[in-house]
Amino acid sequence: MPITIATTYVLIYKLIPDYLVTKRYALFILxxxxxxxxxxxxxxxxxxxxxxxxxxxxxxxxxxxSRSLLxxxxxxxxxxxxxxxxxxxxxxxxxxxxxxKLETKILETQLxxxxxxxxxxxxxxxxxxxxxxxxxxxxxxxxxxDETPEMILKLSNLLDYLxxxxxxxxxxxxxxxxxxxxxITLEKMRFNDTLRIDFKTDNVLTDAKIAPMLLLPFVENSFxxxxxxxxxxxxxxxxxxxxxxxxxxxxxTSTLQTSKKGIGLENIKKRLDLLYKERYxxxxxxxxxxxxxxxxxxxx
Numbered sequence: 001m002p003i004t005i006a007t008t009y010v011l012i013y014k015l016i017p018d019y020l021v022t023k024r025y026a027l028f029i030l031x032x033x034x035x036x037x038x039x040x041x042x043x044x045x046x047x048x049x050x051x052x053x054x055x056x057x058x059x060x061x062x063x064x065x066s067r068s069l070l071x072x073x074x075x076x077x078x079x080x081x082x083x084x085x086x087x088x089x090x091x092x093x094x095x096x097x098x099x100x101k102l103e104t105k106i107l108e109t110q111l112x113x114x115x116x117x118x119x120x121x122x123x124x125x126x127x128x129x130x131x132x133x134x135x136x137x138x139x140x141x142x143x144x145x146d147e148t149p150e151m152i153l154k155l156s157n158l159l160d161y162l163x164x165x166x167x168x169x170x171x172x173x174x175x176x177x178x179x180x181x182x183x184i185t186l187e188k189m190r191f192n193d194t195l196r197i198d199f200k201t202d203n204v205l206t207d208a209k210i211a212p213m214l215l216l217p218f219v220e221n222s223f224x225x226x227x228x229x230x231x232x233x234x235x236x237x238x239x240x241x242x243x244x245x246x247x248x249x250x251x252x253t254s255t256l257q258t259s260k261k262g263i264g265l266e267n268i269k270k271r272l273d274l275l276y277k278e279r280y281x282x283x284x285x286x287x288x289x290x291x292x293x294x295x296x297x298x299x300x
């Protein structure tokens with residue numbers, strides 16, 4: 001019993017924690033071999049002690065369980081192995097729990113960073129959007145146009161969407177479409193007869209949801225960076241759903257000097273990467289003086 005206790009103690013409190021768990025395998029094997037040799041030597045000594053002192057060299061007088069050296073050694077090491085297995089299981093469960101806690105903390109940190117990045121991107125998009133819209137309203141106010149009240153109403157709806165709905169993770173697709181229509185109405189007032197715009201929607205899923213202010217900046221950029229051809233700005237917008245996927249296409253007249261970059265588009269790309277990673281396809285290209293944006297993403 002003392003040999004079993006001592007061997008087990010050395011293995012579970014010294015060799016396993018200090019060498020096996022820390023992956024110092026060479027030292028673990030070496031010291032385990034030392035422990036085995038010493039324990040085997042002590043087992044032999046204990047057998048002879050029982051034979052010499054307790055049985056007076058009479059083999060038949062020895063306790064039956066002590067007559068076989070092999071049986072005693074196996075009994076000792078079976079106990080050591082069983083207890084060591086429980087120790088390894090306990091350490092493994094403890095390590096698994098610690099790993100899960102660490103992974104949870106990492107995920108929480110990543111989520112907080114993503115939330116901060118999204119908020120930062122939204123802060124950049126909001127002034128950009130408001131600047132263009134307020135400029136349009138300012139022009140109408142200077143002209144004292146009759147359309148100014150209607151324009152203020154449309155802007156009010158957009159501001160409500162901008163200030164109170166954009167903080168939601170997702171909004172109804174129909175709501176985004178309604179505010180695109182409001183924005184287009186505002187721009188029609190500004191461009192008058194110099195604008196030719198066609199906004200078509202088809203098979204719109206009423207229960208579909210997307211991130212707020214996701215499509216509107218594309219429309220805004222088509223006006224901001226669009227170019228008049230023969231005195232007319234042409235913009236074609238298509239939006240339709242198919243197999244729970246949203247397809248959004250927008251085209252506007254442009255020039256070779258039109259940049260495909262800018263705060264608006266770059267922010268949209270970053271938001272798409274954060275919210276729809278590997279669940280969207282975005283193509284932006286210039287073809288025959290037509291600036292085109294094709295977006296396909298999975299709706300919620």
